[in-house]
Amino acid sequence: MRNKIPSTLRSGIVALILLSGAFSGWGDDLSDARSRAANGEHAEAIRLFEKHLQTERPSASVYFELGESAMKSANPASAALNFRRALILDPRFETARKALSEANLALGIPPDPSDWKVNLVSKVPLNALLITGVVVSWIGLFLTLAGSRVRARLIFAASLIFSGVSMVALAWFCDPRIEFSHQSYVLSSSGCVVFNAPVDNSEKLTKLAPGSVVTVISERGRWIYGQLPGGARGWFLSEGLESLIPRT
Amino acid sequence: MKMRVVILWVGLLLAALAGLQAQEATAGLSSPSTSVGQPVELVVTVRDSRNAEVPQTIDVAGLRIELFGRATRFEMNNFKVTSSLTYTYSVVPLNAGEFTIPPIEVKVDKKTLKTAPARLSVMAGAPPALPAPQPLPNAPSTRSDVQPPAGQVTPYFGDLLLSKKKAYVGEVVPAELRYYFNSRISGEVGDRPNFGGEGFTAQKLSHVPKREQIVNGENYVVFGFQTGITPVKSGALEIPTSSLEARLQVPGSPPPGFADIFQQFGGALPPGMFTSSRDVSIDTKPVTMEVVPLPKEGKPENFSGAIGKFKMEASANPKKAAPGDPITIKVLVTGQGNFDAMGAPELTDDEGWRSYPPTDKFEPADAIHFTGTKTFEFVLIAKQDRIKTPGLKFSYLDPATGKYETLTQAPFDVEAKAGEAKPEASPVGNVTPSPTPKPESKASRSVVHVGGDSSWTPLFKQPFFLLLNLAVATVWGLALVYVLVKKLLRSAWMCRRSEAGRLKRLIADLEACEDGRFYDQAADCLASLGGADPESLGEGIPNADAEVLRSLSERIAESKYSPIALAKPTADERGRVMQVLTSLVSQYAK
Incomplete structure (x- = not known):
């Protein structure tokens, strides 16, 4: 027993040192990327930002900075993808939204349509909405247990439950991570050809410009069946597409 | 001998069946359209008749229609014999225009x-293109001279029709492959021919x-495939043969000796009686x-490869644009031509615009894809x-x-107002007019944004959130469960049940x-059973028991105020009291 305590302490200290070393390494990558981006070394900054994102948790800020560096490296397709990812992580990131519209203009594709969901998520923090909804729902549920004999209290509890569930549903419905989970992005600089059937020599329906977003309906090997922004459907080769939400 | 009789009967039966067929006369043109001076055939078919009278000429202004041939045909399909007379007219158009050949009287x-x-339909000049159900554009037609030899029935043949025989490099020439x-004859035809x-x-070939x-007086079923051919180099271009596979039921020869039997009756073998695949x-x-x-x-300098006949329409929206807001010009190019290869229109006077x-x-x-609309x-x-x-x-x-x-x-x-949308809304600074923005011309900004999630998984799917909610x-x-149990315990049924248990314990003590x-405890029992009025217990019970209860009540009252309080009850009294109280407790518990 006497020997076990020092050994546990030793292990803890070693783990802390390793963790702090790793953390300081990540921090170095990010600060290095930022300093290089500030000095105009965008190619190297992009490499470091991407390295950071591979090892660290995703961050709207880092994706935005990566997008800025890509834009300054004359790669608007990659820039638009990273701005989109920044917006998925933080829909209230207005600077990223403006940057995305500029990147879309550079790509020559029409700006994203603005609907009520976009307007809502750009103003209301979804996590706060979700947590509020959950808390309100639970309060309502506990109130039903406490005072079911008093009618007014019961109505109050029911309205709390309804409001809470509505807020949770709204947060679920508007969360871009749900909405974009089946969407892919045309990253290839040569665009993406849309075929009528999943065969190389099948009829070509149209060609999507880089920066276009398509909704994936199903996949068959290297072929993806999806819906175009205009509503038409067709087959694409997965090589030219990148998932909007990175696949881990 | 028997065989000959059977065949005779079969022949008579077939003749009778043929007689049942209704007589009718039909007329068909070998082509629904032609040009001035290019004759077409008008074939009048009279079914189920050996002889008929038709006019030698038909008067239609602008057309010269003259009879020049007559033929008789016998057919046998599935042992059904049909005969028909065909009269062929030559129709020579003298003028261009739309003509209706009136009904022809056949006696x-x-x-x-x-x-x-x-x-x-008669057009001036060369014959029109591809008189097909799905017409191709109005271009002069040139057809390869693949026709069945006149005077000989050809079971099948192929034909390639081009809308023109002279074209420019890059021009789309509509073409149709026809298989007659x-x-x-019947059979099965392949899905599509090989062509290239x-x-x-x-x-891609389109059905x-x-x-x-009708070709040379014969009726043909035509399978057609349309396509558009685009030459890629100048010079003589040979479009090779294209083949269509088919499995046909073609006329075959009868078994040995069968034809001889027919000839003995002076008749020929009906066509179509024997076929082979x-x-x-x-x-x-x-x-x-x-x-x-x-x-x-x-x-022109701005020529982008479009060959055909087009018209252009355009619109601009919105009409008012705030600083930084885009205006979209939508251009519709409609017509016939090589849409796949054409480039976009050119902007003119675009100074001051990005x-x-x-x-x-x-x-x-x-x-x-020869006709349509391309939107830019x-x-x-x-x-x-x-x-x-x-x-x-x-x-x-x-x-x-x-x-x-x-x-x-x-x-x-x-x-349209110049400038960017808003100072803070310009994350990439001033974009240069070139389609690919020059990055170094933009103002460098350092934006370290704080906020947003740090996970691609929504909060309501994260384990911590789910576990927390599970705990709540x-x-x-x-x-x-607690509230429900509490409610259950407070219910009248549970109270009565618990009181019944207490009474049973009292009875046990009394025993x-x-x-x-004894009387004090019996008084407690009675008080529990009847509340403040033990007398009310006497209602609804046998008289004997009611008497015992009354006697017990009196004895209890006496025991409170008289010296007999400490007197022991007799065994008989105990027995009767115990019996009545036990009976009352049992009823109470129920």
């Missing part, structure tokens, strides 16, 4: 039959609905096209305050005239009590 025996009127099968070659590209056509490959004949390069004379490469979308109006969208942002958008210019080569044409669109009136749900579930406290 059969004592009856007069009438055909349906036939319509003929004599209507008397060097020196040209072809659109033309099956139809019937045969796999065949029907070929079209190769056709040579003359391909010429695009003319250099008069070629523009980007347009998007395009093609909506074909036919299966071979230009996104423009004003660099300076502007009241007019840029204009548009679109040039193409008209293959009919061999000259370049230029379509123009005047600038639209708009109100567990607490709520336990609370619900064990043998001294003077």
